[in-house]
Amino acid sequence: MYNLYSLRIKRPFVSTKHKFYVLIVCLLIGSSITADENVAPATIHDKKGNWNIQWGYNRDYYTQSDINFRGPGYNYSLKSVDARDKPESFKADVYLNPTKFEIPQYNLKFSYFFTDRFFLSFGEDHMKYVVTQGQPVKYSGYIDPGVIAKNQMALSTEAALFIYLFPNHVQEMAGYHGGDQTIALTPDILKYEHTDGLNYLFLDFGWITPLYTSSDGLSGLSLVSSIGGGPVVCRSDVRVLGKGQNNNFHLSGYGVSGYVATRYEFSRTYFLEFGGKGGYIDLTDVLTTGGSNRASQNFGFLELILSGGIAI
Known part of the structure; x- marks a missing residue:
């Protein structure tokens, strides 16, 4: 029971x-x-472990440069040469077409924040460098008259027209010159461009400094700074004394630089950035007219860069 x-x-x-x-x-x-x-909810200052990817466009400014040309039968330098960039005029078919991204002067950068403030970044600044036609420059060195005669057997179209109109102009370059002579850089003397790319490949160490943050922490203004350097790959379109070619991409030298920008972040994911990068480029091995013919130069540069990006 x-x-x-x-x-x-x-x-x-x-x-x-x-x-x-x-x-x-x-x-x-x-x-x-x-x-x-x-x-605490995440804010724009919680960056550790994040990647930033950004894309933008630039305008470029260069200091004067001495350019040395060397090859069989000649070794001479043009003094204090002026150059400029070559921005693409705005066209929707270019700037909004992903298949033509390499045509404008662009900037591509990837950054990794290993703390909330400090980061490493790498990328490419696709600049363009064009020697100004018609400018008078001094020159020094030696050119064998036979080199001029040989080059005139393989003239570019623009050089051929100028030599036909002014046949004695290029002959002034023959022989030895001490640096007191001046000559105008017309097509029979020089065409010199890195327009398919003065491509600066950089690795930077950087830091970000908050300037203003919204009350919810999801937007704000910051100062971005970095320093670094890396190789420079050029694709150079060159005519020397009337002869030349558009060369292949070539490791031509190196650069060092510093960068400062103002960044506006919003939604904790997107940002806009405007800044300037200044530095020094040393091109020791520029391809010119084929074979062992080379040029070298060094110059300072300034880029103004407008870019946008995303944090992931």
Whole structure:
């Protein structure tokens, strides 16, 4: 026979034990919820472990440069040569067409934040460099008259027209020159462009300094700074004394630079950036007219860069 009394005694005990378990679970859930509420929401300053990817466009400015040309039968330098960039005029078919991204002067950069403030970045600045036609420059060195005669057997179209109109102009370059002579850089003397790319491939160390942050922490203004350097790959379109070619891409030298920009971040994901990069480029091995013919130069540069990006 069952003991009904003892069964009635046990039921309250079981009920109390269940209530105790429920209470413990509720406390654990409550503490978890409280802990989650105490965690500060992420802001634009929580960058550690994030990647930034950005794309933009640039305008470029260069200091004057001495350009040395050397090859069989000649070794001479043009002094204090002026050059400019060659921005693509705005066309929707170019700037909004992903298949033509390499035509404008563009900037591509990837950055990784190893702390909330410090980052490493790498990328490419696709600049363009064009020696200004018609400018008068001094020159020094030696050119064998036979080199001029040989080059005139393989003239470019623009050089051929100029030599036909002014046949004695290029002959002024023949022989030895001490640096006092001046000549105009017309097509029969020189065409010199890195227009398919003065491509600066850089690795930078950088840091970001907050200037202003919105009350919700999801937007703000910051100062971005970095320093670095890397190789420069050129594709040079060159005519020397009337002869030349559009060369292949070639590792031509190196550059070092510093960068400062103002960045506006919004939605904690997107940002716009406007800045300037200044530096020095040394091109020791520029391809010119084929074979062992080479040029070399060094110059300072300034880029003004407008870019946009995304944080992931």
